[in-house]
Amino acid sequence: MSHGFKPGRGVDLQLERGDVIKLYAIQSAPNTKSAGGAKADRDALRAAAGALRASRRRVELNVAVLSGRRTSTPMRADPTIMHVGSDAFWERVSGVRDFRARLLRATTRLSELLRGRAQSEVDRIHAEAEAAFGDDRGSRDLTKLAYPPPAARKRRS
Known part of the structure; x- marks a missing residue:
């Protein structure tokens, strides 16, 4: 300290x-x-x-x-x-x-973990977009994009 x-x-x-x-x-x-x-x-x-x-x-x-x-x-x-x-x-x-070397190793590892988490979030959002706006051929349904389905409301408990 x-x-x-x-x-x-x-x-x-x-x-x-x-x-x-x-x-x-x-x-x-x-x-x-x-x-x-x-x-x-x-x-x-x-x-x-x-x-x-x-x-x-x-x-x-x-x-x-x-x-x-x-x-x-x-x-x-x-x-x-x-x-x-x-x-x-x-x-x-x-x-x-050797604090600086340890700090660099730790931040490098954290960067890798964050990059992995960010990629999994991108994949999740992409899958949700496909489910909400995709059509039978795997393309985007422009009508669904123009008029997205209403968001599900969460009830407060």
Whole structure:
């Protein structure tokens, strides 16, 4: 459990571990920020850090990349801010070393299950349409399509 929360002032995540507060601006992939967006992230991190440092708290500034960044390195524009690699970020937040890989496997499996369920729903709807609007030759009866049968009403109990 990260015990993190969403702070104000444009910072996406704040984690408190021991006596250090870690502030994060989060982006989905390495190439999703324009120069202006990256500057806004830096400014937001610095502003939030200033308020915390005024109350004598130790603060680390980070820009985290959810997927696609292999390593953690200091930011070129401001070496006091770390660009955190994807695996490192997910480990910091979850406490699980290979969390990102597990998350990707789980979402891939869920995607397959949903695709299967969606196909079965398409097949069911197609069968219902055939039953309601089909003719003896397997074609659509245009008269039935133009004037569909009334829907069966469900009684409330």
